[in-house]
Amino acid sequence: MASCSSLSFTPISSNSDPQKHSFSSLVPSYLSHLPFTSSHLSFSKSSSLHSRQTLFRTHCRRVPPPNGASFLVLGCAQKAEPLRIMISGAPASGKGTQCELITDKYGLVHIAAGDLLRAEIAAGSENGKQAKEYMDKGKLVPNEIVVTMVKERLNGPDSQEKGWLLDGYPRSSSQAKALKEFGFQPDLFILLEVPEEILVERVVGRRLDPVTGKIYHLKYSPPETEEIAARLTQRFDDTEEKVKLRLHTHHQNVEAVLSMYKDITLKVNGSASKQEVFGQIDGALTQVLEQKQGLWQHRGTQQISM
Numbered sequence: 001m002a003s004c005s006s007l008s009f010t011p012i013s014s015n016s017d018p019q020k021h022s023f024s025s026l027v028p029s030y031l032s033h034l035p036f037t038s039s040h041l042s043f044s045k046s047s048s049l050h051s052r053q054t055l056f057r058t059h060c061r062r063v064p065p066p067n068g069a070s071f072l073v074l075g076c077a078q079k080a081e082p083l084r085i086m087i088s089g090a091p092a093s094g095k096g097t098q099c100e101l102i103t104d105k106y107g108l109v110h111i112a113a114g115d116l117l118r119a120e121i122a123a124g125s126e127n128g129k130q131a132k133e134y135m136d137k138g139k140l141v142p143n144e145i146v147v148t149m150v151k152e153r154l155n156g157p158d159s160q161e162k163g164w165l166l167d168g169y170p171r172s173s174s175q176a177k178a179l180k181e182f183g184f185q186p187d188l189f190i191l192l193e194v195p196e197e198i199l200v201e202r203v204v205g206r207r208l209d210p211v212t213g214k215i216y217h218l219k220y221s222p223p224e225t226e227e228i229a230a231r232l233t234q235r236f237d238d239t240e241e242k243v244k245l246r247l248h249t250h251h252q253n254v255e256a257v258l259s260m261y262k263d264i265t266l267k268v269n270g271s272a273s274k275q276e277v278f279g280q281i282d283g284a285l286t287q288v289l290e291q292k293q294g295l296w297q298h299r300g301t302q303q304i305s306m
C-alpha cells in the first residue's frame with residue numbers, strides 16, 4: 001500500500017470543523033478504497049499541504065459530494081514503492097563495485113549473500129561453520145542457511161522503506177522460487193557478463209583493506225601507500241583453484257535463474273569501464289523508477305475519480 005505522508009481535507013460547503021471528525025466519519029466509504037490508510041492521514045484546519053517524504057505527485061481535485069458534505073482534496077502526495085533490484089554475475093564480475101555506485105545514488109539497502117555468510121563465519125556461529133565447508137569448495141551453501149538469512153534482511157524495516165539491492169542471490173532456481181513464495185519480486189535483474197580469463201585475473205589479484213573495507217587489485221587498482229599495501233588481506237576463496245570451482249558453480253546455475261527473470265533482465269558487458277557499466281545500469285534504473293512513478297499516478301488518478 002502506498003503511503004500518503006499527509007492529506008488535508010477542507011470542508012467547502014459544510015459548517016463542520018474537520019478536526020472534530022474522525023477519519024471514518026469525515027471520509028466514509030467513498031474514499032475508503034484510496035491507496036492509503038487513516039493512519040497515514042492528517043486533518044488540518046488550514047488548507048496547507050504537508051509533505052515530509054520524497055514525493056512523486058500531488059493532487060488538487062474536488063471530490064463529488066456523496067452525502068451532502070463536499071470536500072476539496074487539497075493534496076495527497078503518494079510515495080511510489082521503492083526500487084527492488086537483483087544483481088548477478090560470476091565471481092569478480094564487478095558486482096561489489098556497481099553495488100556501491102547504485103546504493104550511493106539510489107539509497108537502496110545492499111544485501112550481499114556472500115557478506116552475510118562471511119559475517120556468520122566471522123561470528124563463529126554454527127551456520128558459519130557449515131557454510132565455510134561449502135564456500136571452501138566453491139559450492140553453494142545449502143538453502144536452509146541462506147534463504148532464511150536473506151529473507152530476514154529483506155524483511156528488515158530499512159529494506160522495506162528504502163528498497164533493496166540483492167547481490168549474489170538467488171543463485172539457483174530453488175532460491176528464486178523461495179523468494180517468490182515469500183512475496184519478493186524484483187523490478188530489475190541485472191546480469192554482469194565478463195569473459196572467464198578476465199575474471200580469473202581479477203580474482204587472483206583482488207585484495208581487501210580490512211581497515212577501510214576498500215577493494216584493491218594488485219595490478220589494476222593498487223594500494224595508494226606502502227602502509228595500506230602491508231595490511232591488505234585476500235579472501236580465503238580468492239585463489240585460482242577456488243575461483244575455477246566457483247565459476248563452474250556459477251555456470252551450472254545462472255541459466256536456470258535467468259529463465260525466472262527473463263522479462264526483467266538487463267545484461268551488461270561487465271568488462272567495460274566501471275563508469276560505462278554504471279551508465280547502463282543507471283539508465284535502466286531511471287526508467288524503472290519512471291515506470292513505477294507513472295503506475296502510481298495512474299492508480300491514484302483512477303481511484304480518486306471513482
Ligand SMILES: Nc1ncnc2c1ncn2[C@@H]1O[C@H](COP(=O)(O)OP(=O)(O)O)[C@@H](O)[C@H]1O
Pocket residue numbers: 089090091092113114115117134135136138139140141142146167168169170171175237246
Ligand atoms: N545465494 C547463495 N547461495 C548459496 N551460497 C552462496 C550464495 N551467495 C554466496 N554463497 C557462497 O558464498 C561464496 C562467496 O560468494 P560471494 O561473496 O558472492 O562471491 P562470488 O560471487 O565472487 O563467488 C560463494 O562461492 C558461495 O559458496
